[in-house]
Amino acid sequence: MADPIPSAPHRSNTDFFSDPLDSHPLWFKPALFLSPDFDSEAYISDLRTFVPFDTLRSELQSYLASLNHDLIDLINRDYADFVNLSTKLVDVDSAVVRMRAPLLELREKIDQFRGSVQGSLVALTNGLKQRSEAAEAREILELLLDTFHVVSKVEKLIKELPSVPADWSNGDVNLAEKNFISNGTTENGTNLRDTQSMLLERIASEMNRLKFYIAHAQNLPFIENMEKRIQGASLLLDASLGHCFVDGLEHRDANAIYNCLRAYAAVDNTRSAEELFQTTIVAPLIQKVIPHGASWADGKPSGDELENDYQQIKQCIQKDCKFLLEISFEENSGLHVFDFLANSILKEVLSAIQKGKPGAFSPGRPTEFLKNYKSSLEFLAHLEGYFPSRAAVSKFRAEAVYIEFMKQWNLGVYFSLRFQEIAGALDSVLAATSLVPVHNIPSGQGDSPDLTLKQSATLLECLESCWREDVVVLSYSDKFLRLSLQLLSRYSSWLSSGLAARKRGNTGSNPGCEWAISTVPDEFIYIIHDINCLHTRVCGDFLEHVLELLSSCSADILDHVKQSILHGGKALDALVPAIINTIVETLVEKSVEDLRQLKGITATYRMTNKPLPVRHSPYVSGVLRPLKVFLDGERASRYLKEDAKNELVLSAATEITGRYYELAADLVSVARRTETSLQRIRQGAQRRGGANADVLDHNVSDTDKICMQLFLDIQEYGRNLAVLGVDAANIKSYRSLWECVAPADRRSVINF
Structure with missing residues (x-):
């Protein structure tokens, strides 16, 4: 067993006459070394600002020695376990080999299982792909078979139709005499037109189904080979449907018309029905009201006014077209796709006006133009009255023919002409070199409510003209309001410029101010009187008339209109002090x-x-x-x-x-000053002459x-x-x- 690591000589935690060994200065904080974002350079640079480098180095060395001492103590404390570790790790390699063998075997089995699953997955995917391809082929085959069956069925049904329209145009006939076969039965006394329309509706339904099949089987040789048969059947259907629809219109057969319209809707050919109604029923009626083309000479047109024409057209619609409109507007009939009012009636009316009375759209004659325009709006409102819902009205207004009809009325040019007419009338009067009294100034005494000057009377006439019924267009009311305010501003500018020119004593570079130079004070009284009258009229009756015309607008808009007109009236009234000053001067x-x-x-x-x-x-x-x-x-x-x-x-x-x-x-x-000078002179003379100075006192x-x-x-x-x-x-x-x-x-x- 190895010997423990010798430790440094141990001292007491405290020495005599010294601090404890593990004590540190307050500025030295060992805990900062354990911080994850510790930066030695930043730490040293911070401490060097108040700690000498030698002191810092000495403290760090002391702390290092302390750490080494603690490390040795830790090793010596667990030294026995550290030495026994080597004895416990004997024959580790053999253990690793024994553990590796089952792991390798397990991996091999897993690889084999993965390969088997992958093979099964590929086989399953191929099978599903083949099944999908077979299903698609079957669908195409079924689609082609259905297409063939539908084409054959359409051709069979078409053969049941009369070959000549005259065969069924007379209405009720004996079907047995015509050898008409429908569903294997023959009924005597049945209305041939109704049966014909029902058959056409059935054929149209099959044709709609056929279009669906063709849309899903495009570019296939089988479909291309059948294209001629399909086109032939479609042409025969259109011709037969057209004849049946026209015959139903002529005889007002509601059932036949209803069936024909459903057939047109089924084949998505609403335009043909609208055109047939236009040419068959509407065009002859409009031709009688507004002759054009070959019948122009016989029609004896009476000017370009449209009001009477619209009245006659309304009667014709009520009498000869309402029956079809009621059928097309029938609830839950599926005929809402038709718009006979726009694409048949309004379209024919527009064409007739353009050909028979093109001058009706010309704004060159503003009064007639506005009358025709308002009559046209009333006519459109009459047409909208036939629609059963607001949504239908909105759809009607979005139709191309409706938009085209409204484009014919060039309101911009009309307003420009009215602007020139109204503003030009005021400008021509204000260009006079003197004030022009009106001819009918009352001769009575007392205050007079009438205007005294032609300039003022013309201004009031122009203001009232802007909002006359035969002038104003409500859709352009903002422009007419601006014109009214411009007229007031023009009159105010005319007065203020003239007063300024009179004060200068010459007109200078402002022509139109000559009147102010030659005007005497008494004539300025006319201006003051007229301004008071204009202010009363503008802020009173005129304002009420304008607000009444615009009563359909929101309260916010009406308030802005009111404030703008009141401002114009106050601007006139503000000129009175300047005129009084001119008289005073x-x-x-x-x-x-x-x-x-x-x-x-x-x-x-x-x-x-x-x-x-x-x-x-x-x-x-x-x-x-x-x-x-x-x-x-x-x-x-x-x-x-x-x-x-x-x-x-x-x-x-x-x-x-x-x-x-x-x-x-x-x-x-x-x-x-003169008296003082003379007195001094006299006093000097008296002193020189010895006279008594108190004589003059x-x-x-x-x-x-x-x-x-x-x-x-x-x-x-x-x-x-x-x-x-x-x-x-x-x-x-x-x-x-x-x-x-x-x-x-x-x-x-x-x-x-």
């Missing part, structure tokens, strides 16, 4: 012409011996004359509302008073006389303002003027 300029006579006061009292004035100047009575004449005029009395009149008077009075104050203050300032100066005259003038001016209903004391510039010229003892209180 014109009146103020006229008043300022009289105010300029203020300068004569200086010449009156400067270097003269005139006494203090005792009455106002003559010019005062003319300052407010333009405003008074304007207010007393017939137009202002009749068309200008009280609130607008008060606003205009106050604005004009404020502006005139401001100008008055500027001129008077400048006059007083100049007079006082008791005399009234020229400036005082001028101020007194101005004071008397503004008192009279204030009284004139009061006559117009304006309190002068409430005007800031008047108070400033009063303080400027009033005597010192009267400046605090304004009274006349």
Whole structure:
């Protein structure tokens, strides 16, 4: 037995005057070495920031020595078991050989069993494949046999049909006389047409079955050899079915028609039935209503109007086509695949209009075009009334002929023509170089609800034209709404541009504003009156009419329409203050012409011996004359509302008073400066001459006389303002003027 590994000399866990052997600094954490993501370089670089390299190395060596010591202790503790391990592993190779033999035998058996199973699987797969191929061959053979039997059966049934359509076109006959054999029996008195249609339905059913077989047996020599027989049988079936269907339509035999339609549906040939109905029944009826082609000369067409034609067509449908429609709409009949209204009636109507009355689709005559369009929509709604369900109506609207019919009505061109007509009428009136009064302005007194200018009346007419019954198209209501808003905007732009040009004093590069330069203040009253009327009409009756026309729309859409029209009306009303300002500016300029006579006061009292004035100047009575004449005029009395009149008077009075104050203050300032200069000159002369300087102190100066005259003038001016209903004391510039010229003892209180 080997000796144990000598261990290092053991010391006590603690030495005198030292720390325990297994103690470590706080910064040294051995547990980090066991972490799966431990990185020695990162660990050392982190510690080197605050631990010297020598200290770190010393600590690591100490920890290594401790680990070695622990390892030796572990080995010595289990040393006996470690040495006995070698004795327990004797003859391991022999044991392995003994264990390998049965394993190899087992593997060989498994391989043999796997090969046997694989062989059986291959044999089974081949057998299944052969069985599948045999089944497919049998199916094809059965399919070919069934095809042959069906072809033979169809040919046999076709032979039972009369060889000439005239043999059975007369309705009820004796079958025995015709030698007609059906199912081995002969019945006397049976309706031949019904029996014929039933036989055709049976043949059609067999033909449908034959088509199914052919679709599943394509490109087979047997089928190719039978192709001529199949085509011949199909042609005979189509011809016989067509004759029987036409005969049933002519005699209105409901049973025969029903059977024929089921036959057409069985062979998926609905188009032929629809075309036969169109050419046999519908076309002659429409030809009488809307002549075209060879009968054009005899038809004597009366214009391109369609309303009367549609009424006659409705009567024809009710009288001669309704019986077939009722059959095709019969519940659970399986005839819903037919659409005689679209592919027979509407198709023939469209063709007749295109050939007989092509001008009906022309938007070049908007009024007739819209009338025909609305009549056509009413006609389509009448046709939709025959359908038993909404799904059928939706299918009708999705038909190609319906879409083609609606494409004939070029509503885009129609709206463009209406746009040019309506917008052009307003533009031509707004292009006038002056305001044009209407000819029928009422001569009565008081407020008038009528428009006074042709420009305003034309705007209202254009707005109403957009929504007249003979103009508007509801499907284009968004475009007509936009046109209405554009008309309002055009009128507002016309007014605002003219007012801006008048303020500049020239039209500049904006033609169409000449009217504003030549317009007198009284004529602007017409504009204010018309704007008030337009605002009332647009936001009242006009808005209600539009909302009534669009009542079928959602509440959200109606609210947007209402807000947009109200916005257009408010935009018109917002122009009134600017027009009032224009009137005020014109009146103020006229008043300022009289105010300029203020300068004569200086010449009156400067270097003269005139006494203090005792009455106002003559010019005062003319300052407010333009405003008074304007207010007393017939137009202002009749068309200008009280609130607008008060606003205009106050604005004009404020502006005139401001100008008055500027001129008077400048006059007083100049007079006082001149008085001061003259006084200094006199005092110098008196000192040189030895005269008494106190002689002039008791005399009234020229400036005082001028101020007194101005004071008397503004008192009279204030009284004139009061006559117009304006309190002068409430005007800031008047108070400033009063303080400027009033005597010192009267400046605090304004009274006349």
